[in-house]
Amino acid sequence: MSHTPSKDARTQAAHARVVLVGNPNVGKSVLFNRLTGRYVVVSNYPGTTVEVARGQARIGGTTCEVIDTPGMYSLSPITEEERVARALLLQEQPDVVIHVVDAKNLDRMLSLTLQLLEAGLPVILLLNMMDEAERLHLHIDHHALAKHLGIPVIPASLISGRGVEELKNIVSEYLSGRQSRNLPSAD
């Protein structure tokens, strides 16, 4: 595994990289389809994405590469698919990491968010399946959550497209800050 890509590769890569991570079956592939307009098979069935899908998206005037990863439960991989997902995070130097979670099972999912934060990755938390959470009468205070974590938190229901625009806006904010963030470490 090459841990850090060469400097050349990094400066040559004109495209910003947006990486989607999360537990299996939380909607990463749906988001991938929404962002790129490409179709990867989506199912109500954990573990169906085992290969990495890449596609292009234009977000707020920036062309970026969107990378869909196999499901992972934690940054310490157990299965081969988790290994693939982590290797991707290590290699790709993402400009934005979108952590997609199932809003209904937030307590089980935030552990990975904390780990991503620990790793210093530029994380956005996307609370997917809000429609189902609401049907269960779960109320989630996403403002408070954003404050706790210190990152943007977006409620969404990807199956119907809810939350996608807001997500794009925030990703685009992250991306416009990309240049300045990269400068200090250029040498």
Next chain:
Amino acid sequence: MSVNTFPVDKAATYPPPIEEAVDAIEALLSGEYTLSRRAVALLLLQHDEEIEGIVRRREGEERFAAIAEHIRKAQAHYREPLSMVILAHRQKQAQAIAQQVVHYPLKTGSGLAEWIGRVCMQPLTGIPILLLVLYYGLYQFVGVFGGGTLVDLLENRLFGEVINPFITHWVKALLPFAPAQQLLIGEYGIFTLGVTYAVALILPIVGTFFLMFSILEDSGYFPRLAMLIDRLFKKIGLNGRAVIPMVLGFGCDTMATMVTRILETPRERLIATFLLALAIPCSAQLGVIMALLASHPGALLIWATTLVGVFLLIGWLTAKVLPGTPATFHIEIPPMRMPILSNVLTKTYARMHWYFREVFPLFILASVLIWFGQMTGLFDLALRALTPVVHLMGLPDEAASAFLFGFFRRDYGAAGLYRLQEHGVLDGRQLLVTAVTLTLFLPCIAQFLMMKKERGLKTALAISAIIFPFAITVGAVMSLILRLLGVQL
């Protein structure tokens, strides 16, 4: 500071012995890492082998030894491994945050969907439900409707009476050379066999199958099936998790072989790969076989029983022979959801599109290869070589061609078989033997290539070397038993 590092002050904190070790290790890390040094230090404390390798290379043996010393000191404070301590602390904090921001309703919802979900998992109700799904979803919809009604409409009416006579007429008029005519409209011609098989036989069968598969998949039925079958699977060295590739295998064994990656141990991956290659028929085969045996329900029952038997027996044997312990099972159970029609249709379309793009050129290629073989005499030679094998299984000479096709792709072979049945060449008993043998064969060249990619050439060759003689032996034994017992189907 590495490239994308964000402030980490909001992340989890750990008890003092661990935090101290993290600080000390961070101070020892001089290289640049994609992850924050804190994360690297924590992963080192959790004995992450990959990270250990990277750090060892980047920092040198001396520093790595100093790091290892800090890890040892931290570990001395705990009886359980540090990875458990770290995990537990992080999870506790994650749950604390969740508790502060999520407000749960007083009453836990127990809607109809949840009830359906529950009864699918309990053996007493789950097994009858599974049988219903198999009977209506697979047998009635795919076998009888897709493989019977639709195929009849397309193959006999559209192709048999309209398209093929039309093409035959024009090819004969425009190309007065026998070999060229043979290539396009002969017995195995590009139009009369390749295109007809692909469009009129395989398309409706695979289409109905994928439609049913997508509906079940989106409903959330499969993970519940996994729970149901977990106990049975444990006996064959797998666990419920392996249901995922197995069920996907009914769609496409090649894709499912790739999905064996989700299994935790190499042992499980090998067992699953082997069983997929041997005993799980893919959608194309399954559909054609359903259609083939739909008129002989008794044969269909024996076919299914034999396959389940082979699956369990071989799985059990493999688990005995391969060393290792069974893995534990945990799976996320998503809620039951009403499938959304547009999603189901998109998915069915995407799969059919993918499948069709894959098989269509192969079917055409097969026609060309067979034509070439016929022109050069190689085809007859291969048929003659296969004839004794076919006789061994109590089958007529004509079945040899179906087998020859079967080596190429199982569905292609099964489609050839379908033709033989239509022409009344095979009786019920012979159909059954052929169907079983073809199902046991490796599905297609693509799956072999995938096995090679995932498990290595040696394993792929070994699996194939076991499967072919095994399939033929099962066929021969079955034929013998049926004849001895005088079973009429």
